Amino acid sequence: MAAADVESNLLADSFFKCFADGGKFTTKLEVPVPVEPQPSTTGPQHKPNEETKEFKEFFVLNSTSFVNLQIYVQTALKLPRTKEQFVSVYPDKLFKKYTDKDKHTPALYEAMKETLVAVSSHSYDFQNNTLSTMITLGMLYAGYISNYAATATKEAKALEELLPIILDDTDKYDETKVKAAVDQAAGIVFDLSDVARKTSEKCLAVKKEFSKFKTDTELDKTALVEVFERMNKVFPTPEDMTQEAGDLAAKFQKQLIKIKKNQEKANKRAEASSGVKWYHFIPPPIIGISIAISDIKSYVDASKEESILRSQYDALLAEAGDELALTLAMNGKITQFTILLSVSHKILQIQLEPCPMTDEKFLEQFSMLATNLDDLGNSLDAFQTNVKRPSPVRRKRALDHMREAAIKWEVISDTARVFQRNGLVMRFEIDQFEKTSGGDIKLPPRLQILAAEWGGEDITNGARIQFYDGKNFHIRTVDSGLKDTWRGKEKSLSMLLSYGDSFRVFACRENSGSHTIAPGSVSKIDDDCLYHEVSPAIPKPEGSKVDILAIIYGGAEVRDAAVWQYCYDRAGNSSEPIKWSNENFGGDPWPEVGKSGCIFYTVTGGRTVRMLCGREFNDTVWEVYT
Secondary structure, eight states, X not given: OOHHHHHHXXXXXXXXXXXXXXXXXXXXXXXXXXXXXXXXXXXXXXXXXXXXXXXXXXEGGGSHHHHHHHHHHHHHTTSOSSHHHHHXXXXXXXXXXXXXXXXXXXXXXXXXXXXXXXXXXXXXXXXXXXXXXXXXXXXXXXXXXXXXXXXXXXXXXXHHHHHHHXXXXXXXXXXXXXXXXXXXXXXXXXXXXXXXXXXXXXXHHHHHHHHHHHHHHHHHHHHHHHHHHHHHHHXXXXXXXXXXXXXXXXXXXXXXXXXXXXXXXXXXXXXXXXXXXXXXXXOSOHHHHHHHHHHHHHHHHHHHHHHHHHHHHHHHHHHHHHHHHHHHHHHHXXXXXXXXXXXXXXXXXXXXXXXXXXXXXXXXXXXXXXXXXXXXXXXXXXXXXXXXSSOHHHHHHHXXXXXHHHHHHHHHHHHHHHHHHHOSSOOOOHHHHHHHHOTTTOOOOOEEEEEEEETXXXXXXXXXXXXXXXXXXXXXXXXXXXXXXXXXXXXXXXXXXXXXXXXXXXXXXXXXXXXXXXXXXXXXXXXXXXXXXXXXXXXXXXXXXXXXXXXXXXXXXXXXXXXXXXXXXXXXOTTOOEEOSTTTTTSOSXXXXXXXXXXXXXXXXXXXXXXXXXXXXXXXXXXXXX
């Protein structure tokens, strides 16, 4: 074998050699391992399915800590990134009654704004400048290093074929052939050198950004811990907010009930003063006229008082609805904010434990990788310079530079193979994030009344106030505090509620006692009311403008398919109103009592719940035509 063949084979062996020692970008983790019982009578015995522990090598970025890093970044990115955004999303007035309790400087609201904007901004920069770079650097099959490994391996085979020609010192030396081989080898090496240097720059950029993010997060941690501790001392707990909303509703309930009772008294006085009395027929003496005039005045005064009280009731109900809605909305914002902050704080606490972003050894590996790539580029450049010289001695000196390059390649190849096998960043699915950190930081589901009917009228706002205790809806059918929508008639109540994504229907009758609707899964309340998830009796007819959710008549649910079809038919015809009668609604569910009814529905394609109310013997036109 010629000397050139020996040299080229040695070079090829060196160039392809990879030491999979696992010591560069791997870490040891203790993992449980199931042990099968051994038949041997000697040595320790294991019970079936018993677990023992052993250490296994894992790619360092496929670790829990690196996943935590990604969770932290994804969570922080949900915070406002500028002070202007923070003020817009979380205005000062939202927290003022809590932040004013904190007497430290800087003001708590300002500290929250400064700290959380910094956390978000640092994470945004890290996501764009580091994680994205790392993905393009080491991504399986498509990353810089993976591509470089594949390209270098392919080109090394080409070099292996060219080297015997370049190093040929036999009598058959062909200068033209050697020159062509030299030019081809120089081109290959130039490309390898160029990519090596570009990859080196990216490795240094990753290290730089990792180091910067490490410094930033250490500062963020200190500030975040301080803000979190200050907030914990003055901000309400979920229980506090529930109590606050319940107390607010209770305050308005008492005021509304008081007005309602005064209104009923005024009604009775007006009724007592109305109608024809015996003394109206007393002959002309003045006393008879005086009594009649006095009676008329009492009736007018009582009616006027009742009208004033009715206006007061409506105004107070509107005020209560606005104030409770604002309180619940603010509580929701505060809950969302504190959950988000809590997740950031928790993950940051975990994240600054020993892990890739704080591991100097990990950062050193990127430095070493960059240095080796740079050295490889230098050696390849030197090879390229010498291999072009006509002197066989200079061409053989080029071989020495190729050996140097091969030594550097061994180190780079180890890393490249690890990248090819693992990918640089573990695939991080969004559902994993949601399970771990709350994902979009959704609020816990809240039980809500979307629509309510009482005696044939919409009393949604009144039901939300009168029945709410901060958590549950406690329906009182005796002295409910609801306005008398159908005077002198015993009424039924129907409501459509939501909990999370589910719709629920409730119905009961006046004087049926008390019923409590609680958050959580649906279960039977008692025998005097109905409460269950919405389940349409028939599919929506093709082309219908509405989706009927539930039909209630006389305090009972109507499931008769013919009734549903009747209602759908009327929804499709603007000239045909709904006629509320026992015949049209499947019979008489409440004999000898005037009945009211309600159709809960959504307009096709919408999510807002609407209702169509009516009373027995009356007509109602679908709202889609009004």
